[in-house]
Amino acid sequence: MSNMKRRTFLKGTLAAGAVGVAASTGLLTPRTVLAAWPTAAFDAKTVSDSLKALMGSDKLDGSDKIKIKAPDIAENGAVVPVSVETSISDPSSISILAEKNASPLSASFNLGSGTEGFVATRVKLAKTTSVIAVVKAGDTLYSSGKEVKVTIGGCGG
Amino acid sequence: MASSIKVRAKVSGDVTTVKTLISHPMETGLRKDKKTKKPIPAHFIQEVTCEHNGNNVMTALWGGSISKNPYLSFRFKGGKSGDALKIRWVDNKGESDSLDAKIS
Numbered sequence: 001m002s003n004m005k006r007r008t009f010l011k012g013t014l015a016a017g018a019v020g021v022a023a024s025t026g027l028l029t030p031r032t033v034l035a036a037w038p039t040a041a042f043d044a045k046t047v048s049d050s051l052k053a054l055m056g057s058d059k060l061d062g063s064d065k066i067k068i069k070a071p072d073i074a075e076n077g078a079v080v081p082v083s084v085e086t087s088i089s090d091p092s093s094i095s096i097l098a099e100k101n102a103s104p105l106s107a108s109f110n111l112g113s114g115t116e117g118f119v120a121t122r123v124k125l126a127k128t129t130s131v132i133a134v135v136k137a138g139d140t141l142y143s144s145g146k147e148v149k150v151t152i153g154g155c156g157g
Numbered sequence: 158m159a160s161s162i163k164v165r166a167k168v169s170g171d172v173t174t175v176k177t178l179i180s181h182p183m184e185t186g187l188r189k190d191k192k193t194k195k196p197i198p199a200h201f202i203q204e205v206t207c208e209h210n211g212n213n214v215m216t217a218l219w220g221g222s223i224s225k226n227p228y229l230s231f232r233f234k235g236g237k238s239g240d241a242l243k244i245r246w247v248d249n250k251g252e253s254d255s256l257d258a259k260i261s
Contacts, residue, residue, distance in 0.1 A: 036204070036218075037203045037204060037218060038218065042218075042220040078224060078225070079224045079225075080224070081228075083230070098222065101222055102187070103220060103221075103222065105220055106219075106220060106222045106223060107217060107218065107219050107220065107223055108217070108218045109215060109216070109217045109218075109231070110215065110216040110217075110218070111214075111215055111231075112212065112213055112214040112215060112233065114214070114233050114234040114235045115214050115215055115231065115232070115233040115234075116172065116231070116232040116233060116234065118230075118231060118232050119217075119229070119230070119231050120228070120229070120230040120231070121217075121223060121224075121227060121228055121229050121230070122223070122224035122227065122228050123222055123223055123224060124185070124221075124222045124223070124224055125222075
């Protein structure tokens, strides 16, 4: 066990996150998880920090070409369906953030060249919050938000 | 052995709509076990990829705030009935699963 911990620690940037997870799970796989997973972005505590870590910028252009479908009132904060659709051409990614979650970044979807500007999933919302969709096209980050009221918080609290 | 991934992919015109449901606890690491009061360790899918005929169509990067037994839907152009789709996920523990499916 301590042998595996040492190997992981030596693996560099992923070390901090990996050791933290390993310490709490008591489990370690020698295989590096994913070089591509943006740990800093998912750990960030504000929308601004999440975007800076994920996209390199938190500058957002409001857009009316982004439609967020989510319930006005979510009965169960643990399972809130959210879909984002955009008519902005050539979106390279769509990200979903929940402003009042402890770590606002929920998901980021990188879209292939023939992939449409549409994603749907279900997220956990800790409390009533604005759900923010960020669409990246070219170098610009477009965004829109929708307020979702949450009656029972979604993080097991 | 049953896959953790269920997928439906339907093509209409040039657009294929993919809907997938994955069995996974998606633990945030913030919940506490009610009896022991110890935190339940984080265990969530970090990446989901979808390939169409070998080309990456979508990569989803997820955190623990995606709901348990995650649902995902997206659409892409250029698919035809019978084309191969591959959905794969990897979680923070390094566990993974994948499923080969066909566009119907």
